[in-house]
Amino acid sequence: MHLDHVGVAVTDLEAAIRFYGETLGAVVTERYELAHDRVRVAFLDAGGALIELLQPLGDEGPVFRFLQRRGEGVHHLAFLVPDLAQALVDARVHGQRLIDERPRPGAGGRLIAFLHPVTSHGVLIELVQAPQVG
């Protein structure tokens, strides 16, 4: 099991970046606007894993609704898997509910899919296909 990143929903991306910088010395490594997911994101280097701060683009999308419902906080955990299509087959076999039935593009062009928190002990889990080595 390899944690790729922790997604944190925030209302003000720049204020959150300042917080992690002042308190923990965090440095931004990547920024993206993800039109499909209606978010602007910044990745912070956290040693072996990343923190992904997510601010909604406008008044719609899953992160906007998350903030309305629960306020700022941890939104999802993302884990690397060697073969995402196979991981989704295995998840279904084990009774997991899938949000994405098949891999789709995520931040930085990586292939991703989400599992529903109702069958993941309350955690929204993102599976990320690990980059091919060599």
Added chain:
Amino acid sequence: MHLDHVGVAVTDLEAAIRFYGETLGAVVTERYELAHDRVRVAFLDAGGALIELLQPLGDEGPVFRFLQRRGEGVHHLAFLVPDLAQALVDARVHGQRLIDERPRPGAGGRLIAFLHPVTSHGVLIELVQAPQVG
């Protein structure tokens, strides 16, 4: 910034361990009962960081109250700092509200302290003093 672990509150520790094992191949590396925090915990190896699953010991304590209020889900993020006492001074200077005014023992005898989510963009943050090297 170095993420040490992600704390996840669960109602049934063994069921949660099975979920992370089946879905992500997770392996338990450490188990503790933390009487002060009224939890039984298991740490799972997640590559560069750990997942800490927390089940309440009985019907009291902060994790029990978290589960009553919000249900299962991510409870806290823990980051390593080189000097925890200094990190708490710095956090106060930057206007962070502290839950623990000074370092206290946590899992595995490490020194820890929590910052209040109200000044941490909704995330309960645990600071962990990094082990001395050499």
